[in-house]
Amino acid sequence: xxxxxxxxxxxxxxxxxxxxxxxxxxxxxxxxxxxxxxxxxxxxxxxxxxxxxxxxxxxxxxxxxxxxxxxxxxxxxxxxxxxxxxxxxxxxxxxxxxxxxxxxxxxxxxxxxxxxxxxxxxxxxxxxxxxxxxxxxxxxxxxxxxxxxxxxxxxxxxxxxxxxxxxxxxxxxxxxxxxxxxxxxxxxxxxxxxxxxxxxxxxxxxxxxxxxxxxxxxxxxxxxxxxxxxxxxxxxxxxxxxxxxxxxxxxxxxxxxxxxxxxxxxxxxxxxxxxxxxxxxxxxxxxxxxxxx
Amino acid sequence: xxxxxxxxxxxxxxxxxxxxxxxxxxxxxxxxxxxxxxxxxxxxxxxxxxxxxxxxxxxxxxxxxxxxxxxxxxxxxxxxxxxxxxxxxxxxxxxxxxxxxxxxxxxxxxxxxxxxxxxxxxxxxxxxxxxxxxxxxxxxxxxxxxxxxxxxxxxxxxxxxxxxxxxxxxxxxxxxxxxxxxxxxxxxxxxxxxxxxxxxxxxxxxxxxxxxxxxxxxxxxxxxxxxxxxxxxxxxxxxxxxxxxxxxxxxxxxxxxxxxxxxxxxxxxxxxxxxxxxxxxxxxxxxxxxxxxxxxx
Numbered sequence: 001x002x003x004x005x006x007x008x009x010x011x012x013x014x015x016x017x018x019x020x021x022x023x024x025x026x027x028x029x030x031x032x033x034x035x036x037x038x039x040x041x042x043x044x045x046x047x048x049x050x051x052x053x054x055x056x057x058x059x060x061x062x063x064x065x066x067x068x069x070x071x072x073x074x075x076x077x078x079x080x081x082x083x084x085x086x087x088x089x090x091x092x093x094x095x096x097x098x099x100x101x102x103x104x105x106x107x108x109x110x111x112x113x114x115x116x117x118x119x120x121x122x123x124x125x126x127x128x129x130x131x132x133x134x135x136x137x138x139x140x141x142x143x144x145x146x147x148x149x150x151x152x153x154x155x156x157x158x159x160x161x162x163x164x165x166x167x168x169x170x171x172x173x174x175x176x177x178x179x180x181x182x183x184x185x186x187x188x189x190x191x192x193x194x195x196x197x198x199x200x201x202x203x204x205x206x207x208x209x210x211x212x213x214x215x216x217x218x219x220x221x222x223x224x225x226x227x228x229x230x231x232x233x234x235x236x237x238x239x240x241x242x243x244x245x246x247x248x249x250x251x252x253x254x255x256x257x258x259x260x261x262x263x264x265x266x267x268x269x270x271x272x273x274x275x276x277x278x279x280x281x282x283x284x285x286x287x288x289x290x291x292x293x
Numbered sequence: 294x295x296x297x298x299x300x301x302x303x304x305x306x307x308x309x310x311x312x313x314x315x316x317x318x319x320x321x322x323x324x325x326x327x328x329x330x331x332x333x334x335x336x337x338x339x340x341x342x343x344x345x346x347x348x349x350x351x352x353x354x355x356x357x358x359x360x361x362x363x364x365x366x367x368x369x370x371x372x373x374x375x376x377x378x379x380x381x382x383x384x385x386x387x388x389x390x391x392x393x394x395x396x397x398x399x400x401x402x403x404x405x406x407x408x409x410x411x412x413x414x415x416x417x418x419x420x421x422x423x424x425x426x427x428x429x430x431x432x433x434x435x436x437x438x439x440x441x442x443x444x445x446x447x448x449x450x451x452x453x454x455x456x457x458x459x460x461x462x463x464x465x466x467x468x469x470x471x472x473x474x475x476x477x478x479x480x481x482x483x484x485x486x487x488x489x490x491x492x493x494x495x496x497x498x499x500x501x502x503x504x505x506x507x508x509x510x511x512x513x514x515x516x517x518x519x520x521x522x523x524x525x526x527x528x529x530x531x532x533x534x535x536x537x538x539x540x541x542x543x544x545x546x547x548x549x550x551x552x553x554x555x556x557x558x559x560x561x562x563x564x565x566x567x568x569x570x571x572x573x574x575x576x577x578x579x580x581x582x583x584x585x586x587x588x589x590x
Contacts, residue, residue: 022494027404034400035412037393041462042418044440045430052433091339098332104321112573113340119569120348121523123543124562127550128347131354136555138350163343185326195327217420224423226526227543231550244425244526251429251530260433263426270421277421278414 049267052260064250064258065265072238073246073262076154080229080242081222084161089215092169096207097199100177101185111174117166125163126231129156152234157242160228165221169214176210177203209284213277220273224266351566354559366560375542376564382453382541383521386460391514394468395506401469402476416469419462424526431459432531451533456541459527464517471513472506479505508583515579519572523565 022030054061064070095114099107117125131137133150143150150156184206188198204211226244233240235249243266250259321329355363366372400406401413419427435442435449435458442449449455479502487497525543532539540548542565549558 022403026494030396031400031404031406034393034397037397038412038415040441041458041465042415044434045427045462046418046422048430048433048440049426091336094332094339095336097328098336101326102321102324102329102333104333106320110336112577113344115573116344116348119519119573121525121543121546121562121565121569123525123546124351124523124565127546127558127562128350130550131350131555131559132347134555136553138353159343163347166343182324182326189325189327198326199328220421224421224426226423226425227524227547230525231547244423247423247425247429256433259429263423263429266423266426270418270423270426273421274414274417277417278410 046267049260049263052256053264055260056257060257061261061264064255064261069238069241070246070258070262073241073243074265076157076241077223077243079154080158080161081219083158084165084222085215085219087162088166088218089169089211091166092173092214093207093211095170096173096177097203099174100180101182114170115167117163120163122164122225122227123231125228126160129159129163129232133159151232152236153240156232157229157240160232161222161225164225164228165218168218168221169211172210172214172217173207176207180206209280209287213280213284216273216276216280220270223269348566351559351563354556355563358556358560362556363560366557367564371536371540372542372545372561374537375540375545378453378456378539379522379542382456382460383518385457386464386521387514387518389457389461390464390468390517391510394465394513395472395510398469398472398476402473416466419465424463424524425530427462428459428527428530431455431462431527435531450531451535451539453532453539455531455533456528456539459531460521460524463524463527464521467517467520468510468513471509471516475506475509476502508579512576512579512583515572515576519569519576522568522572 065074095110099110130151133139133143133156135144135151137151150159184202185198188202189195193201224244225242226248229242230245230248233242233245235241235245237249241249243262247259247262247266250256250262358366397416401409401416432439432450432455434440435445435455437443437448437450439450447454449458483501484497487501488494492500523543525541525547528541529544532541532544534540534544542561546558546561546565549555549561
């Protein structure tokens with residue numbers, strides 16, 4: 001969505017010095033309510049995934065994640081993420097450079113435009129590519145005549161994924177580079193370094209943690225995207241099924257243990273994402289505090 | 294220091310370049326940094342091909358329908374029922390998240406307890422966990438024979454309550470992450486002053502803390518609400534998708550597409566897009582209002 005979800009380095013760290021004035025029983029009551037809420041909505045579902053995955057034993061679990069259909073779903077998911085994330089990273093760097101290093105008219109409009117995909121339902125994100133490239137779509141006849149398949153094929157999945165994850169990296173880089181200003185780059189150029197050299201030795205070291213952070217979030221969404229991909233994939237087993245679509249099919253066929261086995265792989269990736277995210281946040285804050293002192 | 298040297302630099306620049314350069318690049322201020330043409334060009338090209346052109350298809354295809362056709366589609370009883378469910382459930386989930394989000398942010402900022410860092414990291418789980426995984430996991434937990442579902446006296450799965458639960462999961466991080474920095478920057482002295490002037494803890498909360506937190510909580514609520522309106526993956530498993538009862542609007546777009554009713558799908562999508570853009574506007578307004586409040590302090 002538009003506006004800023006404060007995920008990133010501009011947050012202040014969790015304060016430990018802010019001792020509360022509330023009596024102990026109030027503290028424990030509020031903590032208990034908060035943790036119960038988290039338990040019901042986050043922790044129990046997460047634990048369930050692993051319990052259900054191993055309910056029929058290790059053999060069923062291993063079979064579920066190593067059969068050819070599951071493997072091809074895993075491969076396709078990785079392939080899609082490996083195309084979408086670098087492309088959006090390049091776009092994020094380009095857009096952030098244009099927006100934060102120069103002053104021009106219509107800058108806010110451009111930022112809103114970049115945020116637009118967050119305001120669009122994933123299902124609509126899939127639909128627009130069907131309207132563009134589907135058999136009834138704008139380019140449908142031309143694509144058919146030239147024997148190019150986009151919808152119900154891998155290119156459509158890639159396009160829908162790029163659309164859904166487009167803002168992630170740009171929106172991490174823009175506020176950070178805005179705060180860093182242009183003086184370091186100007187000094188570098190004045191001293192005779194070229195544009196590319198300036199970016200590589202001056203800008204990139206300053207934004208590396210935020211860039212990685214954005215890429216991690218982008219990757220998590222690219223891997224897990226369901227609605228948009230579901231519209232454009234056509235659910236062809238072994239060909240156009242990503243991991244989330246594979247989970248849906250298994251679940252629909254009442255193969256719950258297998259569905260949760262694949263889901264457990266995705267949950268592990270999510271937990272891994274959260275851990276890397278915390279590490280990157282810590283690096284980002286440390287870098288900022290070094291710069292400020 | 295920085296601004297002075299920038300100014301000097303700017304003066305030199307004006308002397309050297311004269312008026313010729315600034316006239317040439319009218320809409321952009323001159324800068325010695327290179328790469329504007331390349332980065333701006335790439336940004337516009339990327340956005341045009343991947344966002345603007347595809348999104349314009351919604352307008353293009355909706356405009357090919359006649360008005361009666363359009364209204365018949367978007368005001369069909371089954372579609373209207375889905376608006377009601379999507380709106381109502383998103384609203385309910387947003388309110389739940391607003392209350393518990395502020396509470397969570399408060400607990401995470403002000404109190405210390407074992408495992409706090411892990412809990413703080415876990416709040417972002419809905420951003421990292423694929424929605425389909427969340428969907429099947431929530432369905433299992435809240436099913437009549439599930440861990441929580443078996444303890445409840447009423448049915449959750451395949452009812453609107455199930456939809457609310459899925460949307461609460463999806464929107465959980467927004468309010469927490471919006472409110473946390475605000476609580477963090479709230480000065481303790483103000484609260485102490487309030488207490489020393491004889492206000493009770495509750496009065497201090499209502500009069501001092503609550504007004505500071507409200508704009509951030511509202512912004513978080515709106516973000517969660519907007520996300521919930523479009524959410525698909527986590528909802529379709531727990532809702533059961535019964536016509537007129539538990540169908541959300543994005544599901545109807547999907548259903549129309551499966552029947553190759555592209556016009557119908559596009560019409561409903563147009564209604565959803567207009568709603569989303571209005572919400573985008575409201576969010577920007579709330580953020581502008583919040584920033585103005587902070588500046589005027």
